[in-house]
Amino acid sequence: MPRIPGINHLDAVRALKKVGFRVARQGKHIVMTDGTRIITIPRHNPVNAFTMGGVVRDAGLTTDDFRKLL
Numbered sequence: 001m002p003r004i005p006g007i008n009h010l011d012a013v014r015a016l017k018k019v020g021f022r023v024a025r026q027g028k029h030i031v032m033t034d035g036t037r038i039i040t041i042p043r044h045n046p047v048n049a050f051t052m053g054g055v056v057r058d059a060g061l062t063t064d065d066f067r068k069l070l
Contacts, residue, residue: 003049003050003052003053003063004049004052004053004056004063004066004067005046005049005052006046006049007046007047007052007070008045008046008047009030009041009042009043009044009045009047011070012041012047012052012055013030013032013041015066015069015070016032016039016041016059016069018069019034019059019061019069020034021033021034021037021039021059022034024038028042028043029041029042029043030042030043034059037058037059037060039055039058039059040055041055
């Protein structure tokens with residue numbers, strides 16, 4: 001699994017909004033959807049590197065694409 005260390009959860013949400021995801025609901029986690037995929041981002045600062053890698057993979061992006069969105 002790819003590693004993306006040191007990402008703030010708000011930066012991750014902002015980057016995913018650029019590719020069409022929207023916030024579906026919020027609580028201890030932020031749930032985002034693009035209509036077909038549903039991803040969950042924990043509210044931790046920073047988000048664990050392995051967790052962020054899984055979120056990016058579930059969103060259908062590569063780590064390089066995600067880094068460019070930041």
